[in-house]
Amino acid sequence: MSRIHPTAVIDPAAQLADDVEVGAHCVIQGPVTVGAGSRLFPNVTLLGDTTIGSGNTFYPGCVLGAPPQDLKHRGEATRLTVGDNNHFREHVTVHPGTVAGGGLTTVGSDGLFMVGSHIAHDCRVANNVVLANHVLLAGHVVIHDRATLNGASALHHFTTVGRLAYIGGLTRITVDVHPFTIVEGHPARVRACNTIGLQRAGVAQEDVDAVKRAIRMILMSSDRPASEALLEVDERYPGHALVGELTASVRASQAGRQGRAAEGGRTVHGDAS
Numbered sequence: 001m002s003r004i005h006p007t008a009v010i011d012p013a014a015q016l017a018d019d020v021e022v023g024a025h026c027v028i029q030g031p032v033t034v035g036a037g038s039r040l041f042p043n044v045t046l047l048g049d050t051t052i053g054s055g056n057t058f059y060p061g062c063v064l065g066a067p068p069q070d071l072k073h074r075g076e077a078t079r080l081t082v083g084d085n086n087h088f089r090e091h092v093t094v095h096p097g098t099v100a101g102g103g104l105t106t107v108g109s110d111g112l113f114m115v116g117s118h119i120a121h122d123c124r125v126a127n128n129v130v131l132a133n134h135v136l137l138a139g140h141v142v143i144h145d146r147a148t149l150n151g152a153s154a155l156h157h158f159t160t161v162g163r164l165a166y167i168g169g170l171t172r173i174t175v176d177v178h179p180f181t182i183v184e185g186h187p188a189r190v191r192a193c194n195t196i197g198l199q200r201a202g203v204a205q206e207d208v209d210a211v212k213r214a215i216r217m218i219l220m221s222s223d224r225p226a227s228e229a230l231l232e233v234d235e236r237y238p239g240h241a242l243v244g245e246l247t248a249s250v251r252a253s254q255a256g257r258q259g260r261a262a263e264g265g266r267t268v269h270g271d272a273s
Contacts (some may be wrong), residue, residue, distance in 0.1 A: 001128060003005055003019065003020065003021040003022065003067070004016075004020075004021075004022040005023055005024040005025075005026070005042075006080070007025050008022045008023070008024065008025065008026040008027070008028070009026070009027045009029075010026075010028045011028055011029045011030055011031075011032070013030060013031045013032075014028045014029075014030070014031065014032045014033070014046075015032070015033045015034070016028075016033075016034045017020070017033075017034060017035055017037070017038070017054070018036075019036055019037060020036070020037075020038050020039070020040070021034075021038070021039040021040065022040045022044075023039075023040050023041045023042035023043070023044065023060075023083075023248035024042040024043070024156075025042055025043050025211065026040050026042065026043065026044045026045070026046075026201075027044075027045045027046070027047075027079070027270030028044075028045075028046045028047075028216065029046070029047050029048075029133070030048045030049065030050070031048075031049055032046045032047070032048070032049075032050045032051075032052070032065065033050070033051045033052060034046070034052045034056075035052055035053045035054035035055070035056070035084070036054045036055070037054050037055040037271055038052060038053075038054065038056045038057070039056075039057050039058070040058045041057075041058060041059050041060045042060050043060045043061055044058040044059075044060065044061070044063075045062070045063045045064070045065075045066070046058075046064050046065055046067035046139065047063070047064070047065035048066070048067075048078075048079075048080065048096055048151045049065075049077060049078070049079045049080070049096065050065035050077070050079070050080045050081075050082070050096070051063055051080070051081045051082065052081075052082045053082060053083045053084035053085075053109065053145045054080060054084045054089075055084050055085040056084065056085065056086045057086070057087050059087075059088060059089045059090045060086045060090050060091075061090045061091040061092075061093075062089075062090070062092045062093075063092075063093050063094075064080060064082070064088070064093070064094045065080050065094070065096055066093065066095060067095070067096075067097075068095040068096060068097070068098050068120065068121030068122075069095065069120065069121070070098050070100075070121055072098065072099075072100055073098050073099075073121075073225065076099045076103075076217050077103075078096045078097040078098060078099065078103040078104065078105075078121075079096055079097060079103060079104045079105070080094060080095070080096040080097070080104070080106075080107075080226070081104065081105075081106050081107070082094075082104045082106075082107045083086070083095075083107060083108045083109030083110075083111075083127070084109040084110070085109055085110050086107065086109065086110065086111045086112070086113065087111070087112050087113065088113050089113060089114045089115045089117075090115045090116070091115060091116045092113045092114075092115070092116065092117050092118070092119075093108060093114055093117075093118045093119070094113075094118075094119040095119065095120055095121045096121060097121050097122045098121045098122055098139070101121060101122030101139065101140055102122060104122070105119065105120075105121055105122055105123050105124075106123075106124050106125065107119065107123075107125045107128035108125060108126045108128075108129065108145075109127050109128075110127055111127070111128065111129045111130070111131075112127065112129075112130045112131070113131045114130075114131060114132045114133045114134075114135075114151075114199050115133045116133055116134040117131040117132070117133065117134060117136070117137075118119045118135070118136045118137060119131075119134045119137050119141075120137055120138050120139040120140075120141070120157075121139045121140075121228045122139050122140045123137050123139065123140065123141045123142070123143070124141075124142045124143070124148065124200065125137075125143045126143060126144050126145045126147075126163075127145050127146070128145055128146045129143050129145070129146070129148075129149075130147075130148045130149065131149050132149060132150045132151040132169070133151045133152065134151060134152045134154075135149045135150075135152065135153050135154070135155075136153075136154040136155065136196075136248075137149065137155050138154075138155055138157035139157045139158075140157050140158045140160075140262060140263075141155050141157065141158070141159055141160070141262075142159075142160040142161070142262055143160075143161045144161060144162050144163040144165075145163050145164070146163060146164045146201060147161045147162070147163065147164065147165045147166070147167075147177075147199065148165075148166045148167065148197070149161070149167045150166075150167060150168050150169035150171075151158075151169040151170070152169055152170050153167050153168070153169060153170065153171040153172070153173065154171075154172055154173065155173040155176075156172075156173060156174040156189070156260070157173060158262045158263035158264075159173050159174065159175065159176055159177070159259045159260050159262070160177070160249075160252075160253075160260065160261055160262050161173075161176070161177040161179070162176070162177060162178045162179030162180065162182070162246075162249050163179040163245070164179055164180050164194055164197045164198060164201060164243075165178065165180065165181050165182075165183065165194065166175045166181070166183070166194045166197055167181055167182075167183050167184065167188075168182070168183065168184025168191075169184075169187070170186070171183060171185060171186065171188050172186050172187070172188060172196050173185075173188055174180075174188070174258070174259070175188075175253065175258065175260060175262055176252075176253040176256070176259060176260055177241045177250065177271060178215075178219065178241075178246055178249045178250055178253070179245050180189075180193055180194050180197070180198060180211050180215065180242065180245075180246060181194060181215055181219065181245055182194050185224045188220040190220055192215075193208070193211055193212040193215045193216075195201075195208055195212060198211065200216055203242070207240070207242055209245060210237055210240055210243055211242050211246060213236075214233045214236075214237065214243045214246055214247070215246065216232055217229045217232065218233060218246070218247070219226070219229055219250070226250065226254075227254075228246055230250060230251065233247055234247065242265050249261075269273075
C-alpha cells in the first residue's frame with residue numbers, strides 16, 4: 001500500500017492489490033476491487049460495486065462506476081466488471097448496469113479506450129476492442145472481440161458490433177454492424193470486408209476470400225433481397241465457420257427490432273445515455 005499518494009481518498013470498503021499504484025487526488029469510493037499491477041494516474045475516480053482485474057491503467061480524469069444515465073434508474077445496486085490489461089485514457093467514462101438491463105456492465109481484457117470515450121449502462125464490451133477518441137456507446141450496446149470503432153462514432157442503444165468489424169470515424173450507427181465488415185458514412189453503409197483485420201487475426205486467405213464474397217453478396221448487392229442472397233451463400237459455403245458467423249448475425253438482426261438483434265422483444269424505454 002506504499003504506492004498510494006497521500007492525497008488519494010480511499011474507502012475502507014475498497015480492496016486493492018498490494019502493488020496497485022494510486023496517484024494524487026484519486027477517489028475510490030465503495031466496494032471497489034482493483035487487481036494486481038494496475039495503475040491510477042492522478043485524478044481518477046472509481047465508484048460503486050466495481051470489480052477491476054489486473055494490469056489495468058487509468059489516465060487522468062477517468063470515471064468508472066458512476067450511476068448510469070438512465071431515467072429509470074432509482075439508485076438500485078448494480079455492477080461494473082472490467083477484465084485485465086486495459087488502457088483507459090483521459091476522461092473515459094464507464095457506467096454500471098441497470099436493473100432493467102440485467103444489472104451489469106462488462107468490459108473484457110486487452111482493450112484500448114481512448115480520450116473521452118463513453119461506455120453506458122448494460123453494455124457488453126469484449127476483448128481486444130479499440131474505442132478511439134470520443135466514441136459513444138449508448139446503453140445495452142454489445143461489442144464483440146477485436147472490433148475497432150474510430151473517432152467520434154456514436155452507437156444507438158441495443159446495437160451490436162460483430163467480431164473484427166471496423167467502423168469509420170464520425171459514423172452514426174443505428175443498426176447492427178456485422179462481423180468482418182467495414183462500415184462508415186452517414187447514413188452508415190457497408191463499404192468492404194475488413195480484409196486487413198482478418199489477415200492480422202491469422203485467418204487463412206481462402207477463408208478471407210470466402211467472407212469477402214459473402215459480404216458482397218448479402219450486404220453490398222442491390223440486385224435482390226438479402227434473404228435470397230443468404231440462401232445462396234448457405235448453399236455455396238456449407239459448414240464454413242466464418243461465413244456462418246456472418247449469416248447468423250444478419251439473420252439475428254433481421255429478426256430483431258429496427259435491425260438490432262439485441263432489441264428483440266424489448267419492452268422498456270427511457271434510456272438517456
